Amino acid sequence: MSHLIDRRLQGKNKSAVNRERFLRRYKSQIKDAVGRAIKGRSITDIESGEKVSIPVKDVGEPSFGHAHGGVWETISPGNQEYQKGDQIARPKGGGGAGRGKAGNSDQVTEDDFIFELSREEFMNYFFEDLELPNLVKTQLTATTEFKNQRAGYNISGTPSNIHVLRSLRGALGRRIAVGGSSRKRLAEAQEELQALLDKPVPDPEDAILVAELRKLIHHLHTRLAAIPYIDPFDLRYSNRIKVPKPMTQAVMFCIMDVSGSMDETRKDTAKRFFILLYLFLKRVYDKIEVVFIRHHTAASEVDEEEFFHSRESGGTVVSSALHLLDKVIDERYAAGSWNSYVAQASDGDNWDNDSVLCRQLLTNTIMPKVQYYTYVEITDGPPQNLWEQYSQVPDHHPHFAMQKIVTPADIYPVFRELFKKQAKS
């Protein structure tokens, strides 16, 4: 008695729980690794898995064993030149030349235990600091949405998708096509037979001819009857394909103050802020371009590397960045074909009389051109004049959000409006 069982369709993620237990146990190490990865990654490259490594000694499962030392006598295969009684120098590294499997030494290998976090897992660790609401988390981790769409007919499919009309039409066509010649000959034969029978004076030879014709007619009838009414060949199935939901293009501007007062931690917080906006845009738009503008007293457009890693010093004139922003929008991202989003991060310092100019620029020129403008002030000090001026902007333009943040957990409120809209649509 024996059985052959196909288990392939049964659950394959039996180890998912064990895997999750592992991640749970090493959560703090993994979080560190994710934090390092976020620092090292480009904003646009945030959505992929990550290789995480943990020192082997941390994940070890200890057990009693022998260490090297004392007497080991081992048998090994493949002797080439040794004779009994030969003395050989101890090889470096402590191991005996012929230490077989039995010689489990505990030389600690310093290799790390390396494994891959999936994209979802990586994102979850990333979100954990940001304290995003669950709805938003699911939105951001979701993959591209598809919709089902009709796409003609197919010759294979599930019975529930059989398209009756098409199938029967096909069957009819096939019956006509396959039976065509037989039907034609049948008609001819019947005509001939009728002609013979209608003859006033029957020929004696006609009797044989009549019999033959009758036989032929019978044969043709049988053949026509044998043509199946419907054949598996005729079946047509409604075909549905998945089409990604149409999306449009957007441009995201990252504006950051790089004056001396922005230190590494602040830049890191700012980076998380930019990443979050990027992730949001990624859900909504098919194509996203990112423009990095940094400023101190003068603004310039730079690449990502320079944006985050080069340091400047000196004073701060925020309006220089806004001027540049306006110029870039006008030149390259004219409203109509691009949706513009702006994320600005700063520590709040600005030249006194410049802040008023900033508010005017924003209210009158920039805000009408952009979809959403977010501003974070990374500081724990009291609000300064830029903050005061900026707080007047939302009165005129509701699509402006600002927030003072100290830790990454404070970032989310800036985007609250954005995600609310997204959830509704």
Place this chain on the structure above:
Amino acid sequence: MNDMTHPATPTPGPRDREPVSRHPNALPEQSEWTFELIEQIHTEIRRVAENFGLDTYPNQLEIITAEQMMDAYTSVGMPVSYNHWSFGKHFLSTEKGYKRGQMGLAYEIVINSDPCIAYLMEENSLTMQALVIAHAAYGHNSFFKGNYLFRTWTDAEAIVDYMVFAKNYIAECEQRYGIDEVELLLDSCHAIQNYGVDRYKRPAKLSLAQERARQKEREAYVQSQINELWRTLPRREEEEVNKSAKRFPPEPEENLLYFIEKYAPLLEPWQREMVRIVRKISQYFYPQRQTQVMNEGWATFWHYTILNQLYDEGVIGDGFMMEFLKSHTNVVYQPPVHSPYYNGINPYALGFAMMTDIRRICEHPTAEDRAWFPDIAGSDWRKTLDFAMRNFKDESFIAQYLSPKLIREFHFFAVLDDDHNEKLAISAIHDDLGYRYVRQQLAEQYNLGNREPNIQVWSVNTRDDRALTLRHTQFQRRPLNQQAGEVLKHVARLWGFDVHLETTGPNGEVISAMEVKREKRSRF
């Protein structure tokens, strides 16, 4: 250059075969398998195996995907197992290796159960499926059923049910007492799971229904016993006097987990039950650890013999045979010690060579064989092999059957590494003077008792601080590894009080000691 020769086999290879007419059940030459073809080849393999007299449990072949194979890997090959992070760790490293193409997955996993479950991986070609069926479903299966260690120590009928019981029980504990509590306990049990086996006592048969019923009883009874042992109420004086001379335990105990399950003072009943589960599973795998060479050798010998027989009968064709021989040759390759690929003695290579060699000694004995193996030279090879399979483990099998011819072919040599000497010494090689010595040493190398440090429960201080003392009897002056301290912490966690580990020298004198103090006498 690799100068090792593969053992000659009496079964005719493809070259010297007479052309045979196609067999009525001949398999088509294709690499894709179908269910019909697997059934067909299985029927043929079964017929041949039965003709050779292989006695097996009924077979259950299961087709699985690579992902499922990885799952099976991580739960030590069992179809069900409880959850633990260490299984997740194994899964992650397997997955990583597989996805990057650094390693292939095993072609098969076979479970010592009744019926015997063998996994066939979807990705395998038809040839590989046939190889796996012959290897696992007839080779390993008959070994599980026949070998005395498996007959004594494992209960093929009950293991799957027991695993279900264990999984449910531990899941229930997790719900009641929290995942962390359970995880800590399992970590500690796993650390000494190799010391959770009875080596000389036969364990009681497992049965799911009885297990459930008895578990409750045991809980109540064991707890009452413990309470008696550790009772703090003053006893009457004369009783005290009698007890004072007694050692506890009266004899050293080799099964640490058993001792902890029965006598650890502070464990809750559910914790005792979990210690027992780890112990039972460890016991189940104990024979496998002792019969690696024999088990793989036996299975490899039979897939080779069965498929050659099918080839001779014309059931399988040349293309099939070439693919089979390629895999087979890879499996039984033994790299020499100086090769960069050397990773110890390949149990498949040694086992297959020995099984084949026994057949050769039976069928075509030389004068040397007659001198070394007077009992088996010229006997019926099937009976001799069957006897060898049933009554030995690796250690005794090698001591009994390793022939001078194989020692020569493998170029075995013995290296003595004594840390008192400055240099390594070659103590024996594959020559007349060395055969017996090499054979004896190789057998010793497979003696589990020598491979693992000998650590036993020595005493418990029942009158004072309840400290547990373990004794490590040194073997060949070999020290313990660095992890011993960690393991000892786990033992202390289970025991709940201080734990000492003493190492004794050849004359029983204590030469070194370590201890773990339990700081808080808290329950887990």
